[in-house]
Amino acid sequence: MTLMFDVGNKVAAKAVQMCKPEVIAAYPITPQTVIVEELARFVENGELDAEYLCVESEHSVMAATCAAASMGVRTFTATSSQGLAFMHEMLHWAGLSRLPIVMINVNRTLGPGWSLWPDETDSMAQRDTGWIQFFVSSAQEAFDTVILAFRLAEHHEVQLPVLISYSAFTISHTMMPVEIPEQDDVDAFLPPFKPYWRLDWRNPVTFGNVLSDEYHMEKRYTMHLGMEAAKRLIPDLGREYEQRFGRYHGGLIEEYRTDDADYVLLAMASVGSEAKVAVDNLREQGHRVGLARLRVVRPYPDEDLRRIGRKRKLIALDRNISVGSGGWMYHETRSAVMGVEGCDVYGYLCGVGGRDVTYEDIEQMALKVFTGDARPDVVEWWDLKQTGGN
């Protein structure tokens, strides 16, 4: 084991290198670019034996990646915001093709109104594409999740692509110390990719053929089963990872000081790490509050939330928005805990469009719920300025 002290993007690139992908297609976009720059450097230096394709758009990134994965090799790419949105058609392609692609998305606010700051709407807007979605909140977690993601995606019961998201700048460009394991141990945890099927001239099948309604629903159902398997495998593989590498970041959810809590904050990505500080401070003031940090939102951790929500008040802190509806975590949690005894879900939209969310903000939001000044059926836009109408 060695210690690396670097920005999140370089740490993530290091993890990718250790996973030995064979084809990487890339297109630059801030704040992700450092990842694909690093990988290009590794390939040029001979530190990573892979084909590196500089393609001409993100749509082509995902098309090239899908094609390479269909031929049966391990693939990786990274993107952000506009780039992820531009891939949309091909994200469905990867999901419906059951291709175990791993991709990092650095959460960045969608324009216009160009902005580089973190907002999770880019990832959340792709939640229906059949990708498993992780949100991580430290460089170490990003590193460990990349390695776990390949194992998970390539697992024969799963066979689905995995998206790992983390926040622009607060993770991507912030230096953090990270433990880097030995290559041998990574190889032992993640053996070479053995594709379940692949396009091979010796076995001429047509992939992506015209498919009638007689089969399409069943195809979706098998994807759903893949997601269900992932629910089970994420904690299992996490424990196996812990045995080998000594770190466990949680299953679908990381629970923090929830044991005796009356209130549980729900947060993800960097708001999730900020919320830990808020929990500690509120606890010091005597409030029985904990945190459920959602590490995985596809599959949605319904069962975990039903367990956590029993006789508790949940406070969802969404840094994303479906305009006309609200924060996704709030809505999906409400539907997950429907009928759970004594569970109310409060919702805040905070940091939407990249505005900073500090632990003090989170403490204020929580206190408003504790004092009865918030209502579970009204989502509050935190720190909203006067707008002068629509």
Next chain:
Amino acid sequence: MAIKDLPREELMHPGAGSCPACTDLLTLRMTLKALGPKTVLVTPASCTASVACGYPKTPFGVPVLTMAFAAGGAAASGAVAALHRLGEDDVNVVVWAGDGGTYDIGLQSMSGAMERGTNFIFVCYNNEIYSNTGVQRSGATPFGAWTTTTWKGKVDQRKDMPAIMLAHRLPYVATASASYIEDLYRKVQKAASIRGPKYLEFHIPCAPGWRFPMERTIEMGRLAVETGAWALFEADDGKVEFNLRSKQILDGKTQRKPIEEYLELQGRFAHLFRPERDEEALAGIQQFIDREWERYKQLAACGMSVG
């Protein structure tokens, strides 16, 4: 090679759901004969991708990767990279795209694949329309043609995609026609023998889309060449040579037939003849063809340096 000497092995089996007399599948069948079974076909959305019987059946004797409409070139880059990793550089990767998947929505990713030097063959089978979605105009549709998005006839000229490909300095660019199948076969084999990105464009008369009786399909392709509406040529390392009838025309050994002989047989141009002749449009189309041949002369004389 004479037709009787073509390989017997069929990699395109009967039973595909195309229209009768479809030259898309005819030329695909010939292309696969020329390439053999060590081939991966990438098919962006198009007639080809739609007529392939439907799961769980397939008429193809080679593996097929169906692709998103815009993404033929990019998919080829990914497939070739993966095959390289697998030590299978000897497998042909062929994108089989319509004119929509080439001239229009597919242009960017195709151009990218060419510029990246992907070792593959991009075949544009050009039926001059979006036929799969019911005959809409494309960037390859000729001026004056009726389509379901140009009811009174297209008001713009087609673009010159082979010239755009020549400007990419490819090692091999060739045009061919479903009606000159030996020439087409030879060009596919030639493309397969060269490393790097290759572009082939096949002229594909489409009876339902162009509105003519299907039994005249091959005749229509011949008339296109004889009138000069389509030209057969190849550029080997940038050196341009015209072939067969087109060479005779270029060398002044044969006169081009008047374009009207080709137009009047197709329902898509009927409005240029009935109820009365649209002299201006007809003269304009002839002038356009004349000008095209002036350009071809320059092209044959100068070529396009690859280096």
